[in-house]
Amino acid sequence: MATSRQLTVDLADTEAIIGRPLTIRVRDSSCRPVEGAIVSTATGSKTARTNADGYCQLTFHSPGFWQLFVTRESDERHTYRPTTTVVRAITAGAATQRTRRAIASQA
Secondary structure, eight states, X not given: OOEEEEOEEEESOSEEETXXXXXXXXXXXXXXXXXXXXXXXXXXXXXXXXXXXXXXXXXXXXXXXXXXXXXXXXXXXXXXXXXXXXXXXXXXXXXXXXXXXXXXXXX
16 A cells, blocks of 8 residues: 655745845655655746755756646655745846845844
8 A cells, every 4th residue: 555645845046036046955854855846837838857965956947936736746655745936036136235234134
């Protein structure tokens, strides 16, 4: 009998800089990396498959909020429940301004 596992997503950051890869890690409910998980945008325009360590990368080329869907086909031992998350793609200039504001607020 297959064990059901919930997929979880770890993002390097919830904001991605346009034109730069965002690193995504997919794990199961036991915190094990999930190889072969598919990470795709709601439109299906961007798709990546996780490696043996559960990592993949997506690069966004336009600003906005992107909903990511994460799925994994079942195998003989496990079934995987899909998950979603949202990433905001911003320009490098916007990221720089945000960093400057954060530094100024700490001064």
